[in-house]
Amino acid sequence: MRGLSGFWKNVLAVLALLLGVAAQAFAAAPDCADTRHLAQALRTLGSTSAAAGLAQTAEVSLPDTLPRAQLGGTMQLHYRLILEPCAQERALLIPRAGVGYTALVDGLSAQRLGPLPDGTQQPQDASAPVHNPRVPMLLRVPPGAKSLEFRMQGLAFLGFGLPVLHLGSAHDMAPVHAGMYRRVIEWTLDGGHLITVFALLGLWVWSRRPQDRGLMWFLIASAVWVVRGHFGTLTELPINTNGYELAVALQVVLMAPATLAATLHILRRWHPRWAVWLGGSTAFCTLLLAAALLLPAQAHALRSLAYAITVAWLVLAFLLALRHRKALPGWRGTLVVCGYVALLFGIGKDYLYVMGALTVRDDALSMLVWGYLALLLCLLVVLTDHALHAVDRIRKLNVELDQRVGERTREIVHLYAQRETEQLAYADTQARQQERERLVREIHDGIGGQLTTALRAVERGCYTPLRLGQSLQECLDDLRLVMDTSSSHERLDAALAAWRHRWDTRLELLGVALRWQVQDPLDDGLGAPAVLHLLRVLQEAVTNVLKHAQATVVDVQVDVQDAHLVLRVHDNGQGGAPAAPSAQAQGRGLASMQQRALALGGSLLLHSAPGHGTTVTVRAPLPVSAPVRAAPPPA
Known part of the structure; x- marks a missing residue:
């Protein structure tokens, strides 16, 4: 048992040794798709200028700082x-670069991965090989x-070339890229949308x-x-790097004078000479950027000078706002x-x-973009508040003006009515006076003359009773004519009706039909x-018909x-009266008719043939205001 126990101990020791070796081997060979940070690269720095000398190749740590002397538009990096x-398959994340670049994998153009709606990535065909260094890729x-x-060539966006790169599986890199893109690019675009709304x-x-x-x-x-925000966040450059960077610089240059002009108007410190200075400096900066495009070797220095002038204008605007801030009421x-x-x-x-x-972090934001956004929002709040107060003041002034206009209108209407009443009263008085003078003149010239003649004839015994009666009848007829044409009967049709009423019976008694x-109407x-x-x-x-014609019918x-x-x-009647008798032969009656026709502005025509009457x-012209009607056909 003791020998067996020693055997198993040896077996267990060997197994433990084998497991340790396997664990070390497994730890030494990690998965190639794990996320890695690439911080070493072989850099070749040169220039397209013939006077720049040979290119320099060295191994550098990323991000690498570029020599300031070679930051011009002729710089070439590899x-x-x-x-x-x-x-x-793996994915390479490039947070941002210092210069527009073209990426190659094993000598072939790298394919960009674009996000799908579900957050995954799919390959995108690149329409242009140069990527925007500001956009995470x-x-x-x-x-x-x-x-x-x-491969990089042209003006630098930042002071380094290539940042630390991140290599890993697309599954791991996609959310990192999406978050970085959202913070760096989408937030900038959202700020542009916000400014667009407020600008509207x-x-x-x-x-x-x-x-x-x-x-x-x-x-x-x-x-x-807004244009600068959208132009600066393009994924791929639409033009070469130098042209693109100078176009971005031009947009920044154009923003400064417009902002300063708005500030001067807000502070009520605008003067026409500011237009000359701002216009001149803007034109000068534009010429500097145009020269930078034509002289790429000096492009960095010329762009820096244009930026310096722009910053000087903004500093001046800040100092003016600080000095004259009390010119604006309240806050x-x-x-x-604060915006500046x-x-x-x-x-x-x-x-x-x-x-x-x-150090530029991978997701670092451009503070210039957000600082300018803050300034625009501050200016918009002040301008809108000022404009709304001005509109409200104008509305109140319009109401007050309407009230004053109404009062003045009522005064004018009252004065006009009073004046019109006075004029009507004066016109009525004048009309009465003129009518009175006319009646006096007509009675004096007509009836007065006839009565005077009759009186002298009676005194001399020249008038028989019959002739005296005729003379008095003529005076009475003339008086009635004057009465018929008074102001209450001045219409011709009414006066003719009154005349017919008097003469119709008289002619009938004398055997003459009228x-x-x-x-009608006349x-x-x-x-x-x-x-x-x-x-x-x-x-x-x-009267002449009754005296001389021996007629039985008179047509009027x-x-x-x-x-x-x-x-x-x-x-x-018998006719035979002369068509144009002389003044001596025609008698007082015909001469009187001729004079009255001339007084009317018309003419008198006398036609008389023996045996055919007279x-x-x-014909007298009518006044211009009188309506003209055609004569009705004879019944």
Whole structure:
């Protein structure tokens, strides 16, 4: 039993030894797909410039700091990393690089892995070989890959070339890449979306107050910032590295003067000379960047000078905001100062990253981006608050203006009504006075003259009772004509009706038939003096018929033809009166009718043939305002 026990002890010892050896062997050969950090690479640093000399090759630790003397647009970098062969497919995570790069696996272009909706990764066909150094990248490493190469050329984004790389299975690398991409890129894009929303709000406010130049410059700065955010987060460069980096620099340069202009308008310190200075400096910085594109060897220095001028403008804006912050009421001035503090802090920290004074973590954020976002938000709050208060003041002023306009309108209406009443009263007084003067003149010239003549004839014994009765009848007829054409009977149709009523019976007693044809309605628009002239012509013509024509029928026709009032008096008497008698032969009656026709602005036509009676026609133009009607056809 003792020998058997010793045997089993030896067996157990051998088994323990074998298990230990197996465990050591297993520990010495880990899984090739485990996550590894690649921190060593063979770097070749050269230049496209002929005067730069030969390229320098050395093994470096990642991230490697690049010599400042070779950070221009002619810099060329080549990194090579040796991989241990692995039968499994792996993924390479590149947090961010200092220069735009092209990745190769065993001499072939590396395939980028893109996220699927479920969080997994799938290969993406690269449309451009140069990757954006700002964007975290996940590349596919096929099974059996032995080497990695990175080729870089052009302006540097940061002060180093290649960062520490992370190699592992796609299953392990995908969530790390997704989280890094979300913090570095998506948050920047979300900030751009936030600024876009607030810029649209500012645009709505500015549409109501287009004279607010502060809002206008804020909208310009916001637009440039949003464009810069989207342009700076492209996965692959659309142009060469130098052109891309200088385009990003141009967008930063354009943001500074727009921001300063908005700040000056907010602080109410804007002056036209600022436009000259800002425009001149912006043009100068643009020329510097254009020269950097044409002179790649000096591109880094020229871009740095443009950045220095831009930072100087922003520092000046901060100092102005700090000095004049009390020009804004309440908290507004302090908020603007805080926005500039955040921006300058971001500029300072990013500068330390570029200079290599601070280590760039894999998921480090650009503080310049977030500092500028904070400044834009502060400016937007102040501008929107100012604009809303201005709109409210304008609304109150409009209400007050409406009240004042209403009061003034009522005063004007009252004054106008009072003035109109006074004018109507004055016009009525004048009309009465003119009518009174007209009646006096007509009575004096007509009835007065006839009565005076009759009185002198009676005194001399020249008038027989019959002749005296005729003279008095003429005076009475003339008086009635004057009364018919007074202000209450100044319409022609009413005056004609009154005349017909008086003369119809008289003519019938004398054996003369009166045939009457007057257009109905007769809208003549004539005044009282013109109506009186026409009635006197009519009465004189009928009186001549009774005295000289020996007629039995008198036709009276009144109508409107071609904007003229036409009066015709025709009899069936003996006729034979001269068509145009001389002033001595025609007598007082015909001369009076001729003068009255001329006073109406018209004409008188006398037509008389032996045995065919006599026709007297008067044509007088109607006033312009009087409606013109065609004469009705004869019945």
